[in-house]
Amino acid sequence: MYKFRTQGYNGYSVKYSPFLDSKIACAASANFGLVGNGRLYVLDLTPNGIVQNIAFDTQDGLFDLAWSELHENQIVVAGGDGAIRLFDITLKDFPIKSWKEHTREVFSVNWNMVDKTTFCSSSWDGSIKIWAPNRPQSLRTLLPPSPITPSCTYQALYSPHDPTLLASVDSSGHLRLWDLRRPNPMVVDINAHLGAEALTLDWNKYRPGVIATGSVDRSIRIWDIRQSRDGVSASLSPINELLGHEYAVRKVSWSPHRGDVLLSASYDMTARVWTDRSATEAMFRPRARIPAISRSSTMNVISTHTEFVVGCDWSLWGAPGWAATCAWDETVLVFDTNSLPRLNN
Amino acid sequence: MDRLQSISNQIQANPTSAKERLFEKSPDDVVFVAAYRSAFTKGRKGAFKDTDAADLLQQLLKTLVERTKIDPSIIGDIVVGNVSNVGSGATEFRAAALAAGIPYTVPLMSVNRQCSSGLMSVIQIAREIQTGQIDVGIAAGAESMSKSWGKPTTPFSKELISNPEAQKCTIPMGITSENVAAKYHISRADQDAFAASSYQKAEKAQKAGLFKDEIVPITAEVKDKDGNTQKVTVTQDEGIRPGVTAESLSKIRPAFKKDGSTHAGNASQVSDGAAVTLMVRRSVAEKLGLPIIGKFIDGLSVGVPPEIMGIGPAAAIPVLLKKHDLQPNDVDIYEINEAFASQALYSVRHVGIDESRVNPKGGAIAFGHPLGCTGTRQFATLFPELRRTGKKIGVTSMCIGTGMGAASLVVAE
Numbered sequence: 141m142y143k144f145r146t147q148g149y150n151g152y153s154v155k156y157s158p159f160l161d162s163k164i165a166c167a168a169s170a171n172f173g174l175v176g177n178g179r180l181y182v183l184d185l186t187p188n189g190i191v192q193n194i195a196f197d198t199q200d201g202l203f204d205l206a207w208s209e210l211h212e213n214q215i216v217v218a219g220g221d222g223a224i225r226l227f228d229i230t231l232k233d234f235p236i237k238s239w240k241e242h243t244r245e246v247f248s249v250n251w252n253m254v255d256k257t258t259f260c261s262s263s264w265d266g267s268i269k270i271w272a273p274n275r276p277q278s279l280r281t282l283l284p285p286s287p288i289t290p291s292c293t294y295q296a297l298y299s300p301h302d303p304t305l306l307a308s309v310d311s312s313g314h315l316r317l318w319d320l321r322r323p324n325p326m327v328v329d330i331n332a333h334l335g336a337e338a339l340t341l342d343w344n345k346y347r348p349g350v351i352a353t354g355s356v357d358r359s360i361r362i363w364d365i366r367q368s369r370d371g372v373s374a375s376l377s378p379i380n381e382l383l384g385h386e387y388a389v390r391k392v393s394w395s396p397h398r399g400d401v402l403l404s405a406s407y408d409m410t411a412r413v414w415t416d417r418s419a420t421e422a423m424f425r426p427r428a429r430i431p432a433i434s435r436s437s438t439m440n441v442i443s444t445h446t447e448f449v450v451g452c453d454w455s456l457w458g459a460p461g462w463a464a465t466c467a468w469d470e471t472v473l474v475f476d477t478n479s480l481p482r483l484n485n
Numbered sequence: 486m487d488r489l490q491s492i493s494n495q496i497q498a499n500p501t502s503a504k505e506r507l508f509e510k511s512p513d514d515v516v517f518v519a520a521y522r523s524a525f526t527k528g529r530k531g532a533f534k535d536t537d538a539a540d541l542l543q544q545l546l547k548t549l550v551e552r553t554k555i556d557p558s559i560i561g562d563i564v565v566g567n568v569s570n571v572g573s574g575a576t577e578f579r580a581a582a583l584a585a586g587i588p589y590t591v592p593l594m595s596v597n598r599q600c601s602s603g604l605m606s607v608i609q610i611a612r613e614i615q616t617g618q619i620d621v622g623i624a625a626g627a628e629s630m631s632k633s634w635g636k637p638t639t640p641f642s643k644e645l646i647s648n649p650e651a652q653k654c655t656i657p658m659g660i661t662s663e664n665v666a667a668k669y670h671i672s673r674a675d676q677d678a679f680a681a682s683s684y685q686k687a688e689k690a691q692k693a694g695l696f697k698d699e700i701v702p703i704t705a706e707v708k709d710k711d712g713n714t715q716k717v718t719v720t721q722d723e724g725i726r727p728g729v730t731a732e733s734l735s736k737i738r739p740a741f742k743k744d745g746s747t748h749a750g751n752a753s754q755v756s757d758g759a760a761v762t763l764m765v766r767r768s769v770a771e772k773l774g775l776p777i778i779g780k781f782i783d784g785l786s787v788g789v790p791p792e793i794m795g796i797g798p799a800a801a802i803p804v805l806l807k808k809h810d811l812q813p814n815d816v817d818i819y820e821i822n823e824a825f826a827s828q829a830l831y832s833v834r835h836v837g838i839d840e841s842r843v844n845p846k847g848g849a850i851a852f853g854h855p856l857g858c859t860g861t862r863q864f865a866t867l868f869p870e871l872r873r874t875g876k877k878i879g880v881t882s883m884c885i886g887t888g889m890g891a892a893s894l895v896v897a898e
Contacts, residue, residue: 174488220488245488264487292491334509337495356495377511383810388495407496 141444141475144190149179151466153204153391153451158253159212161457162186163193164474166466167217169201178202180217182229183472185458190474196227196235206249208273209256216259216273218246224261226273241269241278248295254303266290268308268318282306282318282325294339301348307365309338315353317365328365330376333357340391346399347419350379354389360404362416380418385410390450397460401439403477405449411442411465413477440480445469503810507782507878507896512768515611515781516898519553520762520865521545521701524719525853528630528755532719536705538570538627538857539577541759546585548701549623549761553775557586561619563593564609566602566626567857569633573597578627600824601786601883601891602626603760603860608784608893610764620769626862627759628855634755653791654887659741659752661886662825665795666746669831673746676826677734680751680850683823684729687847691725695846698869722852724754751826756853760861777898778868779879783809784893786885795828797890798882799835805880805892806836813837816894817876820863822883823848832882845870859883864895871897 149168157163162185170176178198184191200221208214213229214236222242225235244264251259258279262268267290268282283290292311296318299305304320313333318325332338336357344350349366361378387407395401400419405411442449447468455462461478523541526533533541542565550557563582567574573595582593598605603626610622628634645651656664665671690696702720709715729750739745740752763775770777785808787801798821806813813836821843823829833843846866849859863881871879882892 172492174492264491334505339495356497377513 141473142185142190144183144192144472146179146181146466146470146472148470150447150468150470151451151472152202154464154466154472155205155207155453156455156457156464157212158207158209158456161455164453164464164472165205165207165215166451166472167202167205168466169203169220172468173201173203173220176201178217178219180205180215180227181472182215185474190472194229194232196233198225203245204248206251206259209251209253210273214273216249216251218249218261220245222246222263222265224249224271237273239271239276239278242267247293248297250297252298252303253300254298260296260298260306262293262296262308264292266293266310268293268296268306270320280320284316284326284329285324288329294337295341297341297343299348300343300345307341307343307351309341309353311337313338313355315341315351315363330363332361332363332378333359337388339388342392342394342402344394344399345396352392352394352402354392354404356388358385358387358389359383360385360389360392360402360414362418380416382414382416384412390448391452393452393454395460396454396456403452403454403463405452405465407448409443409445409447409449409467411445411449411452413440413480415439440477442473442475442480444473445471504815504878507809510767510780512766513615514767515614515764516767516770516777517779517781517864517868517895518555518763518765518770518775518777519549520699520760520778520861520868521549522699522760522858522862522865523703523758524700524722525756525758525855526719526723527853528634528757531631531723531757532707532717533629533703533705533757534631535708536629536757537577537632538567538574538629538757538759539581540705541629541703541757542578542625542627542761543581543585544703545625545701545759545761546582546587546623549763550586553763555621555763555773555775558588558590560587560591560621560623562610562613563587563591563623563625564606565593565595566597566604566606566860567595567628568597568599568602569628569630569636569856573602573857574627597857598786598889598891599886600822600854600856601860601885601889602857603862604784604881604883604891604893605860607762607764607781607861607864611781611784614764614766621763621765623761623763624861625759625761626858626860628857629757630755630855631757634856656792657741658794658824658886659747661792661794662747662752662827663742663745664793665825665831666827668793671746671827671831674731674735675830676746676751678731679826679830680823681729681731681734683844683847683850684726685847686845687722687725687851688727688729690846691722695870695873696722699865724756724852725847726851747825747827751850753822753824753849753854754852756855758853758855758858758862760858760865762861762864778872779895779897782894782896784891786889786891789888789890791888794886794888795825795884796831796835797884797888798829798832798892799890801890801892802832802836802880802882805894809894814839814842816878816880817842817874818845818867818871818879819843820867820879820881821848822854822859822863823850824854824884826850828884832884860891867895868897
């Protein structure tokens with residue numbers, strides 16, 4: 141297990157480079173992101189541990205980052221001041237581009253990994269925006285149709301299978317699907333956590349249509365959106381529910397190497413690696429509604445952090461099973477999930 | 486300080502409690518559309534003494550189809566719990582379904598996990614719906630203790646008889662009750678008080694007409710001493726005795742052991758009866774416009790030592806509650822089968838259930854325990870009471886001869 145201390149800054153998001161196995165970036169904020177500066181760390185994974193490559197300071201806290209899928213040295217960050225900034229890690233101090241359209245905190249950014257020319261952002265102002273790095277204004281703004289009141293949209297993510305499909309979660313607990321090809325883009329709206337805030341989601345990389353959501357209700361729910369036949373206001377049951385976190389689930393991330401493995405980070409100060417058994421059971425049980433607890437299983441628990449664990453990501457190019465977490469304890473951890481203690485429930 | 490407020494909201498106690506989760510409605514829920522039973526009559530002397538379990542079942546199936554107006558051809562499976570018929574009634578129950586007008590295309594099987602058979606049929610249908618095998622199913626239980634109970638069972642081989650653990654499966658149920666009372670210090674006075682309360686609750690419920698929703702009238706032919714037959718329509722439980730008190734029960738002599746505490750007044754009655762329930766996937770129920778009375782959540786069985794088989798509920802209920810993150814008194818009504826006052830009372834105390842939540846309309850001590858029927862009967866009794874009292878969460882449970890316990894969790898809608 142390797143550690144890097146983000147002295148004076150509390151980690152909000154950590155991401156591996158999509159180009160290099162030895163680079164990670166961490167978006168962090170002073171004073172737990174409540175007030176004060178932000179800092180983007182670019183870190184090198186070396187035989188001598190984790191070494192800072194470069195860092196960029198911002199005037200407000202940073203809540204998320206996304207590596208460019210086009211350019212190996214570029215990163216966009218989500219700012220508490222509503223601004224999105226694009227940094228080149230070979231150039232010091234200042235962003236090479238900046239966009240200010242969101243009226244409140246930007247809480248997530250995500251680069252389209254299929255067509256690679258756009259990225260999206262989601263904000264506490266309730267909107268999702270689509271951007272191109274070479275364009276001065278956003279290409280499109282997504283808002284739920286009336287009478288839905290837009291609420292803090294904690295995360296929006298492009299599908300890894302379809303460049304025109306996005307999913308989002310928000311403080312109303314809804315999981316929404318957006319199809320950019322349509323004039324009314326919201327195509328599915330699922331009350332995923334029964335009113336409890338949904339803070340995070342991730343698309344499964346191997347099972348198109350399978351999405352994990354994490355919530356303040358402490359649960360991680362796995363959805364197969366292909367099962368929603370009812371159109372926009374879909375009533376859908378999760379295909380699995382992973383219970384074990386003792387506080388809100390702040391971040392979920394499917395493994396890039398296995399379709400049934402999920403990493404999660406929580407305010408309970410742990411990160412957990414889960415095996416989603418619905419992946420294999422679904423093959424034999426076409427309509428399996430898998431009851432809570434009994435079928436979900438925790439594989440590993442990472443309890444090294446001493447404060448809220450807020451960000452987590454899998455290494456794409458390194459050995460399968462390596463992952464990174466960042467937390468409010470000013471620590472970035474890099475570790476092999478295969479060598480962690482096993483815990484079943 | 487919006488950010489501080491936002492984060493503090495996120496770390497506050499879990500807003501969707503385990504209880505609220507149970508009330509969530511999903512299109513692939515397994516729901517109950519109807520649950521009925523026959524009246525329970527006294528074994529070997531009551532109105533059903535000359536009626537086969539299959540005939541009770543046939544009439545109930547017919548009524549179920551008539552009342553719910555379900556097209557019988559869309560039923561995917563029928564499962565019937567039975568203990569004492571030869572082969573648990575597999576042959577005559579299939580015949581009963583055909584006689585009830587259900588087409589031959591609808592399959593049927595019988596199941597036997599002793600006194601929980603009527604619950605096993607419900608769990609089996611629920612699982613078939615959950616896995617997508619069927620959309621609509623009937624779970625039932627039927628037992629004529631008059632006709633089938635007490636007949637010799639298959640004798641044990643030398644091997645089984647000589648194995649001390651295996652041999653425990655032959656211990657008479659009454660003795661297992663004495664074992665529970667002795668081991669866990671359940672006094673005769675407490676057992677009698679529990680039994681008397683069962684009688685009193687049942688008497689009150691019967692007078693108030695609270696069984697009307699669950700009991701379907703059944704016509705039966707009864708032979709008198711001279712061999713003349715008479716046709717009767719039975720609508721009321723025969724076993725409920727008015728005016729029973731702990732004091733009146735205290736005079737009855739122990740039935741199984743001289744110095745024992747189990748007797749005819751604090752043990753379940755030998756009775757005849759049947760029960761049926763129609764279970765459907767919610768999406769299908771909504772499509773067909775069927776009424777929904779409740780939702781099946783879960784059911785399970787556990788094993789306990791055969792010589793104290795009565796502790797079955799005490800072992801099964803906690804497993805079920807833990808699985809769903811519930812506390813004992815999160816459940817509004819428990820239907821715990823009163824095989825014996827000793828084991829029922831021990832189970833209630835061991836789990837930590839408030840006694841007022843248990844068997845509010847009385848139990849098997851007051852109106853009987855037709856073995857394979859009881860598990861299904863409990864749902865017919867439970868749902869109307871949950872609805873009447875505006876309550877939601879129900880648990881059914883029972884002990885099982887040879888050392889097991891079963892429990893199920895449902896929510897009224």
